[in-house]
Amino acid sequence: MSSIGIIGLGYVGLPLALTLASKYKVFGYDINPERLKNLRLGIDDTKAVSSNEFKNVDVEFVETPNLLKSCDIYIITVPTPLKKNYLPDFSFLEQATMTVSNILKKGDIVVYESTVYPGATEEICIPILEKSLLVLNRDFYVGYSPERINIGDSRNTFKNISKIVSASNKSTLETIFNLYQSVLEAKVYKAPSIKVAEAAKVIENTQRDVNIAFVNELAMMFSKMQIDTNEVLKAASTKWNFLDFKPGLVGGHCIGTDPYYLLHKSKSKGFNPILMHSARKVNEGLPIYIAKEISNKINLHKIDPSKAKVLLLGITFKENVSDIRNSKAIELAKHLRNSGLEIVIYDPNVKGNLKTLTMKKIPEFPTNSKFDVIIFALKHKQFVNISPIKFLKKNGFVYDVKGFLERHKRIYRL
Ligand SMILES: NC(=O)c1ccc[n+]([C@@H]2O[C@H](COP(=O)([O-])OP(=O)(O)OC[C@H]3O[C@@H](n4cnc5c(N)ncnc54)[C@H](O)[C@@H]3O)[C@@H](O)[C@H]2O)c1
Structure with missing residues (x-):
């Protein structure tokens, strides 16, 4: 094997690139030049890997796909989000596949790690690779190995989570199996087909x-x-x-x-x-349900909603991460704001202001203020020792979505 190209250096691609680069020559490619600039300095702004992990590895972060030409294995780890109508958005996967198709040569293997539905690799990706005029299983080969990392989880990491591999033919399956097994501590599992691995x-x-x-x-x-x-x-x-x-x-x-x-x-x-x-x-209905529950409790506590001050704790998509993409806590905040409440947001994991969110976000926990409602949307570790009752106004109450606070007559749970 000469070298490996990783296409997409996000939460999945970066740890993969650095782990493989401890044993192999790796080229990392991403369409985001800002991300590449930081990675070259050993900075991962997603905080998935530390700057130490950039040391003693053979990795080059490149902006031009042509610089990937020497690779004989490509691993694609680009996003597979949803369109506004909740249908799969394959645009990133198609674009990344086209990038590889343009430089594909005889003998190359293309492995997909992005999450898709069963059949997507064969129905969507392989036809794009075939635009290179090379033939599957004669000139080039394909594999699928889904990623299982769990953002914010320092116990289950890329190296110690068992991994599924699958491929378009037996010899490619062996190559991909050996590649992953050579850098992972956990066992690699061979699925009988790409569709099975995608479905799993x-x-x-x-x-x-x-x-x-x-x-x-x-x-x-x-x-x-x-x-x-x-x-x-x-x-x-x-x-x-x-x-x-x-x-x-x-x-x-x-x-x-x-x-x-x-x-x-x-x-x-x-x-x-x-x-x-x-x-x-x-x-999907939970944010609106909680918003309604909070409005009902505001009435029950005889709080004037037009004057109510609400503190929302936690706006990321889950606890102990900084990622706010598709955050339901933000959706909850929007529902509350749309019902006329004044919302103040505090999340120690999210730095700076939120461009798209027209709500006040404060950088420190407001120890000198009192609120009518305090909502614990998430169980960030920084929230576990907060005693919220002392930050409540006279009739105020706490709403604890995750139900981790001590029971108290002014604390409601989902
Ligand atoms: N994040 C997770 O915990 C996790 C876990 C398991 C599986 N997955 C799956 O892995 C895939 C990647 O997720 P992620 O969280 O790493 O995404 P991400 O958004 O963190 O990173 C994706 C990277 O790909 C880059 N990119 C987009 N299009 C590109 C292209 N055409 N060429 C090169 N680079 C491109 C982006 O700039 C970005 O840096 C998704 O399918 C996701 O569902 C994610």
Whole structure:
């Protein structure tokens, strides 16, 4: 093997590039010049890798695809988001594939890591690679190896999470297997086909979506019955096979996105999966549900909504990360603002102001202020030791979406 080209250096591509570069010559390519400039300085603004990890590795960050020409393995790790109508947006994947197609040569292997629906690699990517006039499994080869990293999780990292590999033929499967196994501590699993590997990835996140939707629905139901959901889950968890899921907002670009890929593919084949669809509906509906709950409690506490001051804690898509893409906490803030409430946002993980959000964001926890409502949207580690009651006005209350605060008569849970 001469060298490996990584296309897309985000949360997935960068750790992959640096890990492979501890053993192989790696070229990293990205369409974002600002990102490349920082990476050359050993700075990862997503904070997924530390500056130490840029040391003692053989990696070159390049702006021109032509500089990838010497590679014989390309790994594509570009985003697969949703369009506004919740349909898969393959534009990044198609563009990245075209980039590789333009420089593809005999003997090359192209591996995809982006999350897609089953069949996408064969139906969407391979035809673009074939525009090079090379023939699959004669001149070039394809693999699919989904990524499982979990942003903000320092225990389950790229190196110690087991990885699935699949390929367009047996010898390519062996090559890809050996490549990943040579840098991973965890075991690499050979899937029998690319479709199986694609499906396995997308159901991992869909399974989480369905399970979280179930506990979110329980939380809505038990709040009507005035039963503490967390206590119910704690009690039920004493059974050996009860699954440990907690209620909460489901945003981001994995659990909140991937099920739509599978739903789309399934519907195109004439099967409408009711359970997956309902789970999406429950989780998508949570911000508006919480906003309504908060409005009801404002009335209950005889707070004048036109004068109410609301502090929202946490605006990222999940706890302990700085990523705000598809954040349901932001959606919650917007619903609250649209109902006329004055919102102040505090999130220690998100630096600076939010260009698109016309709400006040403060850089420090406001220890000298009092609020009518304090919402804990997420369980950031910086929030765990806050005692919110002392920052409440006389009739004020706390709304704890994740249910981690000590029970108190002015603390409500989802
Ligand atoms: N982030 C996660 O935790 C995670 C986990 C598992 C799987 N995935 C999947 O991995 C894929 C990548 O996700 P990510 O979180 O790393 O995305 P990201 O947005 O963090 O990074 C993607 C990078 O690709 C670059 N890019 C976009 N189009 C390009 C092109 N045509 N050529 C070169 N570079 C291009 C972007 O500039 C960006 O730097 C997605 O399919 C995602 O669903 C993500």
